[in-house]
Amino acid sequence: MKIEAVIFDFGGVLYEIDYKAPVHAFAKLGLTEFEELYSKANQSLLFDDLETGRISETDFYSKLSSFLPNASLAEIQEAWNSILLQFLPERMPFIHALKKSGVRTFLFSNTNAIHSTIFEQDIENCYGLSLFYEAFEHVHYSQNLGMRKPHAESFLHLCQLHELNPKNTIFIDDSPQHVLGARETGLIGVLHDPSKMPSETLATYFIDLLDS
Numbered sequence: 001m002k003i004e005a006v007i008f009d010f011g012g013v014l015y016e017i018d019y020k021a022p023v024h025a026f027a028k029l030g031l032t033e034f035e036e037l038y039s040k041a042n043q044s045l046l047f048d049d050l051e052t053g054r055i056s057e058t059d060f061y062s063k064l065s066s067f068l069p070n071a072s073l074a075e076i077q078e079a080w081n082s083i084l085l086q087f088l089p090e091r092m093p094f095i096h097a098l099k100k101s102g103v104r105t106f107l108f109s110n111t112n113a114i115h116s117t118i119f120e121q122d123i124e125n126c127y128g129l130s131l132f133y134e135a136f137e138h139v140h141y142s143q144n145l146g147m148r149k150p151h152a153e154s155f156l157h158l159c160q161l162h163e164l165n166p167k168n169t170i171f172i173d174d175s176p177q178h179v180l181g182a183r184e185t186g187l188i189g190v191l192h193d194p195s196k197m198p199s200e201t202l203a204t205y206f207i208d209l210l211d212s
Helices: 021-027 045-051 057-065 073-082 089-100 113-126 128-132 152-162 176-184 199-211
Strands: 003-009 015-018 086-087 104-109 138-141 169-173 186-193
Touching: 021 113, 045 057, 057 073, 057 113, 073 169, 089 104, 089 128, 104 152, 128 176, 138 152, 152 176, 169 176, 176 186
Parallel strands: 003 104, 003 169, 104 138, 169 186
Antiparallel strands: 015 086
């Protein structure tokens, strides 16, 4: 089987994130049940709306502040953004190598306008945003796409938009439910475990693809 394309997740694959950080940060502000509203495995409609661009940043913070009447906007913003840790530039060379080899490369991230503003500035500072974008044929953020993983329509839309054959397309993500959703639409779903697959191992995986 010849791999024609690879769709990469962003957070947890190319950018280090910590889902527990906002849980602890919001708990300090008085919202002890934040993990029930937002986690790696599941989230409430409020966060779905933010990630699909159906709600503005102002409205999002307004609704979130209703859970925290004694917290300032600055404190809520800091708690929400604490999930973002750092970009992993050492993972980019083999994505560039994949693209140069003729493998089509894409990025598909469940994210939001608040976080993308921050992590894109981080990428610009430590790597170069234009160089990052050059590694992919197209970068898709859920807030612009209007749909998110793991819903089948999001994967089908990308395949139709870019004329991808799912049987020859790898999708790599650190969330099991996203990988399952991809597999259910015919993509080759690969689960990336950040704790078990460091950059060197991930690079070897894709070098093997180049040689297959």
